[in-house]
Amino acid sequence: VYQATWQLTGFARPQFVSFMQTYNRRPYNPAENLHLGAILDRNGLPLAYTAPAADNRRVYPLGPAAAAVVGYAHPRFGRAGIESTEQAVLNGSAMSTGDAR
Numbered sequence: 001v002y003q004a005t006w007q008l009t010g011f012a013r014p015q016f017v018s019f020m021q022t023y024n025r026r027p028y029n030p031a032e033n034l035h036l037g038a039i040l041d042r043n044g045l046p047l048a049y050t051a052p053a054a055d056n057r058r059v060y061p062l063g064p065a066a067a068a069v070v071g072y073a074h075p076r077f078g079r080a081g082i083e084s085t086e087q088a089v090l091n092g093s094a095m096s097t098g099d100a101r
Helices: 014-022 063-070
Strands: 046-050 072-074 078-080
Touching: 046 063
Parallel strands: none
Antiparallel strands: 072 078
16 A cells, blocks of 8 residues: 555644645546446356445455456456456447457
């Protein structure tokens, strides 16, 4: 976790901390507001989905059993597997979701 000097010494200068929090150029991460679609197996069963009431947290019903293929999507550690390669389709920004075979 990164801590700036003004954050560590904030107890000594509360007005400066208030100023920095007000004019912060990165108040939030827009990626936290994305609702990713589900990853389904060939029978339509979910391999990964976004929990509706869990702050957009991804749920992996099979746990480690499908981790090598499905991968993961984590705000700190990034993405891997299908979560990474199909990110545009999952977040709805792909131009076409048709089968390209």
